[in-house]
């Protein structure tokens with residue numbers, strides 16, 4: 001025992017309900033848990049803390065050597081299975097099954113954390129089979145962004161713990177606690193869509209506010225000439241590329257750290273390098289889409305603000321034909337942006353989407 005008290009759930013942000021459920025579960029754990037929640041909702045931090053509690057000989061004391069090692073990610077009875085490709089493969093699940101049958105190294109029990117099971121497409125039946133014949137000293141902690149239909153049976157074999165998306169206020173508060181200046185924290189939270197990882201990168205991104213302004217200024221720049229829309233679309237596309245830079249740097253640093261570790265272990269090259277690079281590429285594609293979605297939200301807010309101002313003027317000059325027309329245009333713009341956001345979920349490519357949206361906004365401006 002040491003004097004240092006570790007809060008096993010100290011890195012979990014704004015999920016008091018889920019944390020209370022997990023703390024209670026530590027007393028009498030069942031064999032499987034499914035954490036469901038959007039990206040960046042602290043599921044990983046929670047699964048680590050929960051696993052630490054499960055393998056601790058004192059039920060999650062936060063003071064013993066077992067807890068300390070678990071929280072550093074080096075406990076032999078906790079394994080995290082991360083997919084290496086776009087989906088969890090049948091081979092990866094086979095590996096899980098083999099591991100599940102092993103005895104715990106230190107005695108109490110072992111924990112297998114499997115992330116992104118919403119991506120266990122073809123391997124779901126194999127995973128289900130393992131969950132249905134649970135080895136007595138193994139606890140499974142699965143995480144997923146949602147319970148897709150193919151996952152319903154797996155969910156029914158687990159205790160489901162729900163993680164909610166953090167609101168803007170929650171993200172801002174978290175940033176402020178980490179030393180980000182309050183006004184900046186609120187602006188970053190507005191673009192983070194409840195995702196803490198995204199918020200963290202944006203907070204360190206000096207150009208974030210410049211990009212924000214570029215989106216916000218679009219309405220005032222569209223002059224109806226046709227040329228302005230094309231120029232603005234081009235610039236916003238450039239913004240999306242700029243936005244990727246901090247994430248790329250982060251990925252580059254992660255890769256060199258892993259390569260250093262491999263070298264110190266005496267390996268030639270980094271095992272699984274290709275898969276790591278592919279994971280980075282997927283994250284970068286997702287990041288670009290998130291950035292576009294967040295930009296569209298800023299643009300929409302700009303038109304909403306304009307609409308509100310026009311409606312206030314209309315209060316003073318009821319029935320003014322000019323103002324009515326203006327209100328109609330801004331309302332149409334708000335609607336068009338909603339449709340563009342919806343198209344984003346259907347995988348419409350960014351260049352096409354922006355060019356067509358801005359051309360439409362230009363004609364209503």
Ligand SMILES: [Zn+2]
Nearest residue numbers: 056061064067
């Ligand atoms: Zn402990």
